[in-house]
Amino acid sequence: MYRKFRPALLFLLLLPSAQVLANQWNFEVYLDDKKVGTHLFEVMDAAETRQVQSVADFNVKFLFFSAYSYQHTAVEKWDDNCLRQIDARTNVNGEPTAVSGEAAESGFVVEKKDSRELLPDCVMTFAYWNPEFLKQEQLLNPQTGEYLDVDVQLLGTDTLDVRGEIVAAQRYKITAKDIDLMVWYTNDDEWVALESIAKTGHVIRYELS
DSSP, X not given: OEEEOOOOOOOOOOOTTTOEEEEEEEEEEEETTEEEXXXXXXXXXXXXXXXXXXXXXXXXXXXXXXXXXXXXXXXXXXXXXXXXXXXXXXXXXXXXXXXXXEEETTEEEEEETTEEEEEOSSOOBOOTTSGGGGGOSEEEOTTTOXXXXXXXXXXXXXXXXXXXXEEEEEEEEEEETTEEEEEEXXXXXXXXXXXXXXXXSOEEEEEEO
């Protein structure tokens, strides 16, 4: 299998005052072969706290009219591989939703709409930037607030075109409620690609820019 993806924009910022280390993945998003938006992930490590920001903006047009719009922002705080706080806002075709959560003594408390749910103490979201999430049997969906059973399968190794160089990348298939996607990681555990199947059957593809 041969696929062409552009390389990750991966940089390090060291601020002497705060000792902040930041990684960034900036994706262009395609619906089949048509570009429909962008999705930015930024991971910032400072002392014992990790903060992750995700910003997505998709707009599918048909005959100059917007047929589908999607905006999503999320800010997460982590302690090692455990989520400690989340604030996510999503707008799909003008319909807004919000999910928030915070670690408490009894576990991780998630609030959505008019409901409140207590989850285990250490939970993870679909943290594509951290391959450790692939080892989990349950993940928190930051868009809906649902704690989902997930199935992760390693499908093998593909060759990807990264900055004109052919590199090996392992392909994983992830399925859960309303989720059917694949992610690719290099041998150095660098996230380089994602594909998802939409409800309409179209392929949503992430290419790093």
